[in-house]
Amino acid sequence: MEETIQPMSKKDYLLSVIAGIFIGILLLPMLWSAKPDLFIKVRFFIVPFFLIATPFGLAIAHLLGRKISLFWQLGKFAVTGALNFCVDLGVFSFLSFLFSNYLKISSKDLIFSGITLLTFYSLYKTISFILANINSYYWNKFWTFHKEGGNKAEFFQFFIVSIIGLIINVTMASVVFNLIDPVTGLKKEQWELVSAVAGSVAGLVWNFIGYKFIVFKK
Secondary structure (H helix, E strand, C coil): CCCCCCCCCCHHHHHHHHHHHHHHHHHHHHHHHHHHHHHHHHCCHHHHHHHHHHHHHHHHHCCCCCCCCHHHHHHHHHHHHHHHHHHHHHHHHHHHHHHHCCCCCCCCEEECCCCCCCCCHHHHHHHHHHHHHHHHHHHHHHHHHHCCCCCCHHHHHHHHHHHHHHHHHHHHHHHHHHHHCCCCCCCHHHHHHHHHHHHHHHHHHHHHHHHHHHHHHH
16 A cells, blocks of 8 residues: 655754755765865865755655655655765775874785785774664664664664675675776775775665665564
């Protein structure tokens, strides 16, 4: 049966505005890492743009949802997913910048001698992914999927889905970064970000499937 879509509430508008602000803020370190020259030119416009664009895009999804209800849930998931994506890559870019520039630790330095796959790059990606998934749990539970309550089984399911997503995310990012040569013209820092994007996209697809049909199913 088709779900009846209620008018957008103040909560929907407020959360979309909050998400837009944080998306803009977290994009700043990503842009600085990828395109420093572009960052200097547009740094003052990023946050205001997403502050307006995010609730506007959600309003469009709500209009489409009046015809097909799935669009409304997809719209909220897209906002949540964009926020999680920016938490993931924003934290990753910040850690990479901090350790590379201030502690002089290269992303390809080994954590333990003799272990060639476990790099600081993988460590940065693991930390950023974990923080993104904590953020994802609360936004998806209470806003995207409207799942009230909860029990130990739900937390266990979330943990399992997140661990699988973590493995997919970090493996994809690490494989692209360590085993694939950078595309012509891209610097190391830019290729790091491209690899992180590949991992985030792979993890995001898995998380949506797992959250919708396992963790938060009604």
